[in-house]
Amino acid sequence: MGLSTFKGGIHPYEGKELSADKPIQVIKPGKELVFPLSQHIGAPAKPIVQKGDKVLVGQKIAEAGGFISAHVISSVSGTVKGIEPRLVANGSTLQSIIIENDGEYTKIEGYGEKRDYTKLSKQEIRDIVKEAGIVGLGGAGFPTNVKLTPKNEDEIDYVIVNAAECEPYLTSDYRMMIERPEKIVGGLKVMLQLFDNAKGVIGIEENKPEAIKILQELVKDEPRISVCPLQTKYPQGGERFLIYAVTGGREINSTMLPADAGCVVDNVDTVVSIYNAVCESTPLIRKIITVTGDAVANPQNFAVRLGTNYQEILEAAGGFKSEPEKVISGGPMMGQALFSLDIPVMKNSSALTCLTKDEVAANAETACIRCGRCVDVCPGHVVPQMMMAAAERHDLAMFEKLNGMECCECGSCTFICPAHRPLTQAFKEMRKAVMAERRKKA
Numbered sequence: 001m002g003l004s005t006f007k008g009g010i011h012p013y014e015g016k017e018l019s020a021d022k023p024i025q026v027i028k029p030g031k032e033l034v035f036p037l038s039q040h041i042g043a044p045a046k047p048i049v050q051k052g053d054k055v056l057v058g059q060k061i062a063e064a065g066g067f068i069s070a071h072v073i074s075s076v077s078g079t080v081k082g083i084e085p086r087l088v089a090n091g092s093t094l095q096s097i098i099i100e101n102d103g104e105y106t107k108i109e110g111y112g113e114k115r116d117y118t119k120l121s122k123q124e125i126r127d128i129v130k131e132a133g134i135v136g137l138g139g140a141g142f143p144t145n146v147k148l149t150p151k152n153e154d155e156i157d158y159v160i161v162n163a164a165e166c167e168p169y170l171t172s173d174y175r176m177m178i179e180r181p182e183k184i185v186g187g188l189k190v191m192l193q194l195f196d197n198a199k200g201v202i203g204i205e206e207n208k209p210e211a212i213k214i215l216q217e218l219v220k221d222e223p224r225i226s227v228c229p230l231q232t233k234y235p236q237g238g239e240r241f242l243i244y245a246v247t248g249g250r251e252i253n254s255t256m257l258p259a260d261a262g263c264v265v266d267n268v269d270t271v272v273s274i275y276n277a278v279c280e281s282t283p284l285i286r287k288i289i290t291v292t293g294d295a296v297a298n299p300q301n302f303a304v305r306l307g308t309n310y311q312e313i314l315e316a317a318g319g320f321k322s323e324p325e326k327v328i329s330g331g332p333m334m335g336q337a338l339f340s341l342d343i344p345v346m347k348n349s350s351a352l353t354c355l356t357k358d359e360v361a362a363n364a365e366t367a368c369i370r371c372g373r374c375v376d377v378c379p380g381h382v383v384p385q386m387m388m389a390a391a392e393r394h395d396l397a398m399f400e401k402l403n404g405m406e407c408c409e410c411g412s413c414t415f416i417c418p419a420h421r422p423l424t425q426a427f428k429e430m431r432k433a434v435m436a437e438r439r440k441k442a
Contacts, residue, residue, distance in 0.1 A: 047083055048062060305345075
């Protein structure tokens, strides 16, 4: 029997060999840290500190601004310098709390205390996750306590750890599987405490044999947990495609949540963060970041405190060894090109990828030759060629009719297109326009 996977997908250059064998290094931040109030899907957090206030490591500095929102926790001790707009990775400016680091890292009372999760009620676990400010750390940033509170918890029969890490160049999840596997299993056991009818599955691509071996050994005596090796293919780590592969065919669309298919899905770092919060009284104050690419002197994986400046993590990796043509927050498929490194590490940050050659800019766009390759690789089973025609006319109704909202913006169509057409970028803009139109009508 073949490895679990989905229909479609591509095989881009992986680039993981640059940093896969580099153990996670802890780096300390500089003098100033920036904490945007929107590091998650939903309403921005509301500041509960003001200029001049002293804060501690682990202290809540902004509280959730609604049901779909998340607390922001200080990763350092120091003084609030102000609350003002600051630039973030996607090019926008977000209202942010600025903290001057005193370099002492004084923690709040109770920080780091061990806790037995088996003695906690389900509600206590969910409350701890909420208080810790945990959101989906794979990029989407959905508040984790909300995800762990579906309408009917008895209908959840799969708790899936997304350990695919299919994005090229990124190796931070892989390093956690190698270095902290017991925390991944521990976090999954905490999650299974919430869902009596569920089994836990850790989905890992086959290009990580060492991680598969370590985790299989760890869970061999866990009756409710198994490891599911997956075919190495992009975007295997997309939530929809992971669910399909792990469950043997369950499908969700853009209007559904994983819970509608009886699943809860969280990525490796989120599961580790759940363990840290529930079992070690440690809120979300750090991210594991891969700094990589052929322009970087010493590609590396770092444990970085939230709010740290990107320029500082690049310097920790030895800076540039050659001038990059493209610098990306994230990986080359789903990441965002940067025009400045003066931005903070946020909950949804994953990597800094610096490339000497900009493959996209190097190729001029030509006319569509109707080869159909985009249709073959699309994991969402839509027709990118027809969607592009609608996008060029800005025909929102036709775009919707063609199921354009089912596009997951993975970039597979753009990658494979011999005419180098900016398909994914056009679909992103159209999806935004359709959502704006829907909000206007509502």
